[in-house]
Amino acid sequence: MKYLIGIIGLIVVLLLAWLFSKEKKKIKYRPIAIMLVLQFLLAALLLNTSLGNVLIGGFAKGFEFLLGYAAEGVNFVFSGLLNEDAGSNFFLNVLLPIVFISALIGILRYLKILQVIMGGIGYLLSKVNGMGKLESYNAVASAILGQSEVFISVKDQLGLLNEKRLYTLCASAMSTVSMSIVGAYMTMLEPEYVVTAIVLNLFGGFIIASIINPYEVDPSEDILEVKKDHKQSFFEVLGEYIMDGFKVAITVGAMLIGFIAIIALINGIFSAIFGISFQDMLGYAFSPFAFLMGVPWSEAIHAGSVMATKLVSNEFVAMEFLANNTYDFSGRTTAIVSVFLVSFANFASIGIIAGAIKGLNEEKGNLASKFGLRLLYGATLVSFLTATIVGLIY
Template sequence: MFSTLNAQALTGIVFVIAVCWLLSENRKRFPWRLALGAVAVQAGLVLALFAIPGSQGVLAAITGAVDGLARATNEGAKFVFGYLAGGDQPYGVTNEPALFTFAFQVLPLILVISALSALLWHWKILKWITYGFGLLFQRTMGLGGASALAVAANIFLGMIESPIVIRAYLDKLTRSEIFLMMVVGLATVAGSTMVAYAAILSPVLPNAAGHVLVASIVSAPAGVLLARILIPETPGEGGEVADYRSTLKYDSGIDALVKGTADGLMVVLNISAVLIVFVALVALVNVMLGGFWLFDGPVTVERVLGWLFMPIAWLTGVEWSEAGIAGRLLGVKLTLTEFVAFIQLGAVPEGEMSERTRMLMTYALCGFANIGSVGITVTGLSVLIPERRQEVLGMVWKALFGGFMATVMTASVVGAMPMGVFGS
């Protein structure tokens, strides 16, 4: 049944598109057909993945697969790290939840999934799935073959790995196409981190793995739309054709596993370093703000972010009574990375947040659009296309805005649908 919360979410979709149009480099070239098509593709994908007969069985299988991967990874982590990764404890345990260690119980998942992703790419399984989505985006959203393939690759690979898939075409892409690739890369997540997010949320959100997977898929069309609004393509330019023979190749299955593990290790190290630095910086700011009080509490970065992002959270279809905590999570995602935001979302007690709000926040948080990713994006693309580094630097902050708003738009599209679609 349609409710005021659904109307809020519809308003959120209009708001996101309108704000991006106001910031557009060419407001006269608003892509009306793409706007209608992108929202339709998003809604259609969500309905196809949740509402069609048998979809719940597929989602249950995905959840089972993720649980199996988590258990298998935990065995490897326990072999290396022992009791730090949940192995037999050498002392009596009085507070079992305190045994959770992010570094030893979540990050190892990234290593395993990164290796498996490389192997599936070498076996051409993931490659053909990516090509299928590429053709879908090419036919339905009017993208050039190279851009469509990069967008599809972003759903499963990282925001730096996906440009490697079309490395031979990067120097031929227009400014608008490079911007589009950046926005979609920030609006989606890699397959390796999807499983980690699902593992964090599975105790508190039914079908967590399915929601995280769908979130990354349906944010891609939103990223395409907002990128085209912010920096429209010049008529007659773009549309570089790709022959779909990727430059991302491995010599053998063992080579794929070894290189995938090495790539995963770099991701783990980057995540660890960024989390340490950004959490420390926020803590430092909180110390400096410690002498200020407002509304019967000390002023902190988290409280300020909650106030700033409260209206945006409400526009995704969240109850106003929960918009404060939801807004704080959006702010944490932007400043401290989505990993911290997902950990905090998973730690919210069931009685303090409804299942609807938790689900909507899963979609809104599921993207690499955070300040730390700006540096990763610039560094990665500067290596791949050094001659266009200044161009990338000039667009990266606008790309961060587009990627962040794309996940908000995705949450609004999901929020506009009746909860019955999701089996609740």
């Protein structure tokens, strides 16, 4: 029965993307079919095989190793306040290690190791997805640099992009997550779900964009070269990335304080007036989608509530509810909801992406604001697609 529901859910997701496509006749179905098959194969590899367990275990141990060194820096500054046993201080244990991970990304970028990796993977992806090399590079870069920083790496190409190509770049940025905060996610979710979501979202972003936003790329306009205004020294790059990481940590912390407090207030008001919390009300709206992703109907309303919380606030707020086991989900529901949460698809990201682009190119930033809701719609479908595939595989 779960396979029938999952297949229906998959069809619904693709149909919802198709309904919002402006040029349905230009959709390339062969690359979409290939990427769907790759998603199923990769999900099965990562979740259901011993090799997948080894890969995810190695990835998780690598981040655990790095987070141990991050704790040294945090503990030095905060003089023993870091509680390794209880893990109770969210800001110290989860957010501040982002500073160290961001610094490492800066070092790898200065040494041009990241550029080689991103360019190589991007080139291979372009052979599969039927899109340009720039779109493929940007998708990989988004998963490493983050949804704001990635546009700096392609700022010279922004002025050359039409609306369709810009949409795809923005969709990739919103559908993925930054490597600098993956360690933070792994303190709240199981590493296997985080890694699986990152991999599947990469292809899912191309699939949904190919349906909603189909187009042809002129090879002469597919410029991949990344330029800088001036060559920065090692310590300039290191200092820049350390401060970027600190800004991200502070920003996420501030957003969590505000959103969690507001959600608590709204829940209290709704409970007093209507006898039901605001989150539960959202849960009813999202429950059919949760059910089609593979969540049992008995858990669909609460799962829908967590999913909706991510959409209206951000993924950290929703992960906090999930990590605290607020609703006592089954293992399968936890897997499905977890992978759904691993992306930047929320309302706040519209402003973040548009603002980042506008700072580099005002015209293109205004254009990104124009298709902001359509962008969020597509990125949310990517999360639904990933979660539905995991529901079929798990």
